[in-house]
Amino acid sequence: MSSAAPTTSSNFDTDKIxxxxxxxxxxxxxxxxxxxxxxxxxxxxVLQVQGSNGSGKTTLMRILCGxxxxxxxxxxxxxxxxxxxxxxFFSSLLYIGHRVGVSKVLTPVENLRWxxxxxxxxxxxxxxxxxxxxxLRGFEESPCYTLSAGQQQRxxxxxxxxxxxxxxxxxxxxxxxxxxxVALLENILQRQAHEGGSVMVTTHHSxxxxxxxxxxxx
Amino acid sequence: MTEKQTTTSAAFFATLxxxxxxxxxxxxxxxxxxxxxxxxxxxxxxxxxxxxxxLTEIAAGxxxxxxxxxxxxxxxxxxxxxxxxxxxxxxxxxxxxLFFLVLAKNISHWLVSGLPVVLVSPLLAxxxxxxxxxxxxxxLSLLLGTPIMSLVGSIAxxxxxxxxxxxxxxxxxxxxxxxxxxxxxxxxxQSTLNSQSPLGYLSLMLVMLSVSVSLAPLASAAxxxxxxx
Numbered sequence: 001m002s003s004a005a006p007t008t009s010s011n012f013d014t015d016k017i018x019x020x021x022x023x024x025x026x027x028x029x030x031x032x033x034x035x036x037x038x039x040x041x042x043x044x045x046v047l048q049v050q051g052s053n054g055s056g057k058t059t060l061m062r063i064l065c066g067x068x069x070x071x072x073x074x075x076x077x078x079x080x081x082x083x084x085x086x087x088x089f090f091s092s093l094l095y096i097g098h099r100v101g102v103s104k105v106l107t108p109v110e111n112l113r114w115x116x117x118x119x120x121x122x123x124x125x126x127x128x129x130x131x132x133x134x135x136l137r138g139f140e141e142s143p144c145y146t147l148s149a150g151q152q153q154r155x156x157x158x159x160x161x162x163x164x165x166x167x168x169x170x171x172x173x174x175x176x177x178x179x180x181x182v183a184l185l186e187n188i189l190q191r192q193a194h195e196g197g198s199v200m201v202t203t204h205h206s207x208x209x210x211x212x213x214x215x216x217x218x
Numbered sequence: 219m220t221e222k223q224t225t226t227s228a229a230f231f232a233t234l235x236x237x238x239x240x241x242x243x244x245x246x247x248x249x250x251x252x253x254x255x256x257x258x259x260x261x262x263x264x265x266x267x268x269x270x271x272x273l274t275e276i277a278a279g280x281x282x283x284x285x286x287x288x289x290x291x292x293x294x295x296x297x298x299x300x301x302x303x304x305x306x307x308x309x310x311x312x313x314x315x316l317f318f319l320v321l322a323k324n325i326s327h328w329l330v331s332g333l334p335v336v337l338v339s340p341l342l343a344x345x346x347x348x349x350x351x352x353x354x355x356x357x358l359s360l361l362l363g364t365p366i367m368s369l370v371g372s373i374a375x376x377x378x379x380x381x382x383x384x385x386x387x388x389x390x391x392x393x394x395x396x397x398x399x400x401x402x403x404x405x406x407x408q409s410t411l412n413s414q415s416p417l418g419y420l421s422l423m424l425v426m427l428s429v430s431v432s433l434a435p436l437a438s439a440a441x442x443x444x445x446x447x
Contacts, residue, residue: 065311066311067307067310067311067446067447068447069447070447086313087313088313090311090312090313091223091313093311095307095308095311097304097307098304099302099303099304099307100303100304101303101304101305101307101308102303102304102305103236103240103299103300103303103305104303105240105243105244105299106236106239106240106243110236110239113232113236114232114233114235114236115305115308117224117228117229117232118224118229118232118233118308118309118311118312118314118319119223119224119312119313120223120224121223121224121228143243
């Protein structure tokens with residue numbers, strides 16, 4: 001039951017707009033999650049998606065990544081249909097969902113070696129440096145089932161540091177992080193925006209990032 | 219931004235390596251189907267008759283059916299934990315063709331659950347008093363048949379991975395699809411026993427394997443996309 005406030009994009013060049021969503025409509029079990037949802041995501045911006053529980057934040061994120069196709073409306077990547085340039089879109093996209101994609105049996109290093117190499121070549125030095133930055137030094141070779149939920153979340157955040165992807169779609173990345181972790185992630189998001197990348201993030205935290213725009217659902 | 223993108227073969231081998239690594243860390247993925255296979259086959263001489271004449275008659279069928287059942291046992295490992303921890307979504311969002319990534323997972327699954335069963339089959343054939351001249355055919359038919367079961371079973375697992383309680387549905391989908399493999403596998407061994415050439419049946423299985431390799435990963439990939447939707 002919602003129509004979202006569209007964010008303005010008038011100050012941006014059209015070719016700098018990564019993602020354009022127009023007239024998005026999604027219903028689940030006869031309940032309208034959102035309708036007539038329009039937004040633009042320009043380069044260098046962090047878009048925070050807000051909304052109450054069950055307002056369709058996760059659904060929206062999965063729709064944008066192409067994991068969910070039960071929607072109407074158009075989503076364009078640099079002004080073109082995503083299907084027409086799937087390879088370019090998927091190599092520029094990094095998605096971290098509720099389930100963070102960290103296998104509990106493997107160690108952080110083994111996890112990152114695989115999940116990063118699905119997209120780009122990665123060296124062990126890069127992985128070690130990233131793990132150190134997210135505060136997992138000393139845990140590189142521990143199986144992930146011995147790590148806490150927050151530490152596993154940090155393993156997935158290390159992917160943000162390694163990845164050259166220009167579009168990050170992050171679903172509730174702050175939930176299990178401690179205050180230091182929250183500051184670290186805000187820092188990483190800001191760096192991404194400074195480097196001209198964009199972030200879509202769902203969270204109930206109030207983020208202190210200058211490049212922030214808020215999209216409200218519900 | 220994409221200049222460092224991996225090649226599809228690098229992603230393929232990374233996936234293969236990861237799945238093998240997971241299997242070797244969770245040892246029961248390897249050991250369970252293997253032990254199950256040996257135990258089920260060993261039950262037949264006890265339950266039916268230890269006379270070698272009767273065992274020879276049923277040996278090929280018993281081994282093949284036990285292989286089918288053992289492969290059912292290990293099937294669920296293929297995508298289940300990846301679905302639960304979110305790795306499957308990462309796999310689907312790779313810029314590389316899902317066909318090859320799924321194929322890598324199927325190959326790894328076969329290396330872990332199919333190959334050990336093939337390797338131990340002559341020993342069990344000996345136990346079931348299968349004449350020596352049929353060992354070669356048995357192993358060859360299993361070598362061709364077990365990968366088909368991994369590939370076809372993969373479709374069923376991919377379809378059902380999103381369901382909360384799957385119960386028997388996996389067996390209900392997979393076992394009927396495995397019937398042709400079972401028929402040609404046992405017929406190949408039988409024809410060797412009757413001093414005929416098994417080549418006809420084996421080449422039919424080779425055809426089935428080639429078709430499975432080229433089509434089943436496509437179906438699995440499509441099914442995975444539906445399951446995470």
